[in-house]
Amino acid sequence: METCDVVVIGAGAAGLYCAGLLGQQGRQVVVLDHARRIGEKIRISGGGRCNFTNLNGADPARYLCTDPRFVRYALKEHPPERFIARVRHAGIGFHEKHLGQLFCNDSSQQIIDMLLADCRRGGVQIRHPVTVTGMQRLVVRESQEPEESRLADRPSATGAPPVPGIRALQDTDAGQAPRFEIRTTAGVLRARSLVIATGGLSIPAIGASDFAWQLATEWGLQTIAPRPGLVPLTMTSSAWQPFAALSGVALPVDVSVTVSPPGRAKTRKPQSVRFGEDLLFTHRGLSGPASLQISSYWRAGQPLWLNLLPGIERAGEWLVDLKHGRLAASPLSEGKRGDGQPHRQQLGTILSTLLPGRLARAWLAGAATLSGTQWPPQLAAALQGLREDMRLTDLPDARLRELGQALNAWPLVPAGTEGYRKAEVTVGGLATAELDPTTMMVRRIPGCYWIGEAVDVTGWLGGYNFQWAWASAWVAARAL
Ligand code: FDA
DSSP states (O other), rough: OEEEEEEEEEEEEHHHHHHHHHHHHTTOOOOOOSSSSSSSHHHHHHGGGEEEEETTOOOOEEOOOSSTTTTTTHHSOOOHHHHHHHHTTOOOEEOOOOOTEEEEOOOTTHHHHHHHHHHTTTTTTTOOSOOOOEEEEEEOOHHHHHHHHOOOOOOOOOOOOOTTTOOOOOOOOTTTOOOOOEEEETEEEEEEEEOOOOOOOOOOOGGGOOOHHHHHHTTTTEEEEEEESOOOEEHHHHHHHHHTTTTTOEEEEEEEEEEEOSSSSOOOOOOOEEEEEEEESSSSEEHHHHHHHHHHHTTTTOOOOESSSSTTTTHHHHHHHHHHHHSSGGGGGTTOOOOSOOOBBBHHHHHTTTTTTTHHHHHHTTTOOOOBBHHHHHHHHHHHOOOOOGGGSSSSSHHHHHHHHHHHOEEEOOOEETTTTOEEEEEEEEEOOOOOGOOOOTTTTTEEOGGGGGGGGGOTTHHHHHHHHHHHHHHHHHHH
C-alpha cells in the first residue's frame, strides 16, 4: 500500500497552492482530482485573465462568514502582498483594473503554470482524473499498526446520497503513523494528513461537486447549507417583460439589502449592506457587479433597494428645485443655479439626461405596476399614471418628491437566482466553528485540514475569493 505525508483532494486554487508549498517544505504530497483538466476555475476566471487578488484583500469586512472574526488570522498572515510577491517572482505581468482588483496582463494560464511549477519543484504528484471511492480515518494503536473501524452512513447535507465508502472513525494519535486511508480508482493511499480543497458547487460542468459537504456530514461535522453567490438575479418572467427589452443596458447604481448578522437573536441588529457598482439589465433579471455582489447577501423573498440616481442624494428635492428654476436642468451643470423661470421640460427628457433613455422610459411606464416591486402604498399611488410626456410644471411638488424618492429607492424582490450554473461561488461550507483559524485544521479530527471555498467563507467580487483560497492554503501548509 502506498503511503505519503499528505493527500490533498482538489487540484484547484487552494489545493495546488497548498501542495506546492508543502512539497517545497520537503513533504511527500499527492494531489487527487476527479477532473480531466485541473485548475479550470482559475483558467476561466477574470474573463481569462484571472483577477488573482485584491489590494484590499486583507480587510475581513469583504468576506461573508458566519463568524466574521474567523478570517482575520489567515488574511493577516497571508495578505495580498504575499501572493503578489510570488506572482512578481514568476515574472507574470499584472495590472490594477478597478477598485484594487489585480489581473494578469496576458492569461490566467500563467497563474496555473506558476502553481504547477511550484508543485513540480516540491516533487508533488498530481493524479487526475481519479475518483475517490472511499475514505477512512484510521485508529492507531500504540504499536502504530493502523486498524480500521466504521460508523454508519449519515445523509448528506445537500440531500445527495453519501460518498460511497467514506467512514469516520474515532480518533487517536500515535507518532507518525498514517491517520487516513483514501481509496481511489487508481489505488489506495495512506497519509498522515489530509487536506480537503474540493471547492464549492458552482459550475458543475468543470468539476465542481458537493464532496466537502458530503464528507463533513459523514464525519459528523457541522456545515452551513450551500447557496449560490456572486450570481445573476432573476425576476418573474411575465412581470419582467417591459424590462427584459432593456437587456444589455448598464448603469451605475447603489444597491442595498438588509441582513441579520449571525449571532444570538438579542444581539442581532439588522444591518444594511450596500454596493455602489454597475448594474446590467438582462432578459431574465439583473446582473453586472452590483447584482452579483448583493446576491451573496440576498435571501429569498427579500427586497433589494436600487438607487437609480446614486449621484443625486435627494432626487425629489432636486426635481422640485429644477421645476421652480432654482437649478439648471443639465446634471452636468450640477449645483448650478437656474434662471428662476418655471421648468417646462418633459419628465422623459429630464430622466433621460440622468439614466439610459430606454430605461427612463420603461421605468416611467412600468415600475409602478411591476409585480415583484414592494412599493410603499404612497409611492405606488404617486407613480400610477406617470407618463414620459408630462411636464415638470404639470406635477405638484409632493408628487415630484415621491417620484424622486422612488428613483432613489426602488424596492425590487427577485424571484430567484440563475443558480450554480452561473454562480461564481458557493456561500456556505464547513462551519468555521469546526476549524482552528490559525491552522485550518478540523479541531475534532487531528491531521484533517479544510481550505478554500469548501469552508464557510465567501469573498466579494474582485479577487477576494482567490485571496481566501491562497491565504487559507498558506496557513494550512505552514501548520502541516
Ligand atoms: P476550486 O474550485 O478552484 O478547486 C476545486 C477542485 O476540486 C477542482 O479542481 C475540482 O475538480 C476538484 N474536485 C471537486 N470535487 C471533487 C471530487 N469529488 N473529487 C476530486 N476532486 C474534486 N475568484 C476570484 O477571486 N477572482 C476571479 O476573477 C474569479 N472569477 C471567477 C469566474 C468564474 C466563472 C467562477 C466560476 C469563479 C470565479 N472566481 C473568482 C471564484 C474562484 O474561482 C474560486 O473561489 C476559487 O477557485 C476557489 O478555490 P478552491 O481551490 O477552493 O476551489
